[in-house]
Amino acid sequence: MKVEQDVLQKNDRLAAENRGWLRARGVTAFNLVSSPGSGKTTLLERTVREAGLPATVIEGDQATDRDTQRIRAAGARAVQINTGAGCHLDAHMVAHALEDLDPERDSTVFIENVGNLVCPALFDLGESAKVLVASVTEGDDKPYKYPHMFRAANLVLLNKIDLLEHVPFDADRFAAALREVNPRARLLHVSATRGDGLGAWYGFLRDRPTSA
Amino acid sequence: MHELGIAQQVIEIAAERSGGARISRIVLEVGKLAAVLPDALRFCFEAVSEGTPAAGAELQIVEVPGRARCRSCGGSVELERPYGRCACGCSDLDWLSGEELRIKELTCAPLADATANTITTTTMTTS
Numbered sequence: 158m159k160v161e162q163d164v165l166q167k168n169d170r171l172a173a174e175n176r177g178w179l180r181a182r183g184v185t186a187f188n189l190v191s192s193p194g195s196g197k198t199t200l201l202e203r204t205v206r207e208a209g210l211p212a213t214v215i216e217g218d219q220a221t222d223r224d225t226q227r228i229r230a231a232g233a234r235a236v237q238i239n240t241g242a243g244c245h246l247d248a249h250m251v252a253h254a255l256e257d258l259d260p261e262r263d264s265t266v267f268i269e270n271v272g273n274l275v276c277p278a279l280f281d282l283g284e285s286a287k288v289l290v291a292s293v294t295e296g297d298d299k300p301y302k303y304p305h306m307f308r309a310a311n312l313v314l315l316n317k318i319d320l321l322e323h324v325p326f327d328a329d330r331f332a333a334a335l336r337e338v339n340p341r342a343r344l345l346h347v348s349a350t351r352g353d354g355l356g357a358w359y360g361f362l363r364d365r366p367t368s369a
Numbered sequence: 370m371h372e373l374g375i376a377q378q379v380i381e382i383a384a385e386r387s388g389g390a391r392i393s394r395i396v397l398e399v400g401k402l403a404a405v406l407p408d409a410l411r412f413c414f415e416a417v418s419e420g421t422p423a424a425g426a427e428l429q430i431v432e433v434p435g436r437a438r439c440r441s442c443g444g445s446v447e448l449e450r451p452y453g454r455c456a457c458g459c460s461d462l463d464w465l466s467g468e469e470l471r472i473k474e475l476t477c478a479p480l481a482d483a484t485a486n487t488i489t490t491t492t493m494t495t496s
Contacts, residue, residue, distance in 0.1 A: 160386055160472045164378045164397075245371060276371035279404055304451040305404040338452040340461040 168280055171248035175283025183263040185365045188284035193272030195292045196316045198224045200349040201267055205233035208359040211264040215254045217246040217271045245276035248283055274303035286311040286366045293317045293326040300334040307338045319348040376413035384422045387477045392426045394476035402435040402451045402467035435467030
């Protein structure tokens with residue numbers, strides 16, 4: 158029996174529905190991906206406080222609602238998705254979370270994916286753009302090691318740039334690796350704790366980019 | 370381990386198409402650039418197919434090579450991994466193939482008959 162069906166078709170269809178749902182409300186959604194410990198939540202805490210954008214957050218973690226509590230303490234509404242055994246968010250989980258979250262018109266939704274640079278690359282959630290957060294406490298060869306995720310990113314934030322002088326990370330090597338794997342991605346150096354580069358990040362958000 | 374979820378999707382789609390009939394073979398196209406490991410997928414498939422119409426089915430994986438066109442000079446590039454460089458030096462590549470993750474074909478074996486029965490129906494293309 159000929160079948161000819163994409164295995165991820167169901168997720169892709171649900172992601173397209175999410176995209177339509179968001180567009181109808183004028184909401185821009187960003188899918189934040191990274192390895193564990195890159196500083197996504199710290200970046201989001203500061204972003205919801207400072208960026209001057211009405212924003213809500215969907216938090217994805219295997220377990221606990223610790224990040225949701227941090228985001229709420231920073232002043233934004235947030236819903237938690239616990240994936241349990243799952244290693245990534247999918248469009249179905251995000252559809253439910255969006256209904257719970259009920260973001261206001263023309264606002265921004267941040268979807269903080271599970272810390273994992275492998276699996277989330279395959280699962281479209283219906284976001285406007287993927288933002289990959291890397292940090293200088295990781296290896297500067299990360300784009301070569303996780304090329305699918307770096308290739309899928311529209312923007313790469315190199316975080317913890319305040320620690321650069323204390324670690325062997327070579328920012329030029331990182332930029333060259335990123336150019337090789339994804340010459341179209343934008344790269345910004347930021348420090349979510351000290352504040353470096355955050356103006357450019359907020360500018361990116363205010364431009365409301367949409368990925369192709 | 371997204372291969373586990375992918376194996377579940379493969380079985381779900383196959384069972385839907387077979388109408389519950391026992392499945393003896395699934396032909397799956399996996400692109401070389403698809404971020405899916407064939408060995409891990411086979412392992413997961415065996416584990417999650419138990420108790421489904423796909424239990425014991427042969428999972429035939431057809432690997433699709435990665436090919437791209439250079440956005441700068443239009444040259445053709447073969448990709449062994451999800452990035453590369455054209456002979457002209459440009460790394461901005463438009464992928465033409467290698468991202469496939471698609472069920473091509475199913476072979477069902479009716480319960481009453483041990484003989485495998487391949488049915489060809491109208492091709493339905495989805496993207």
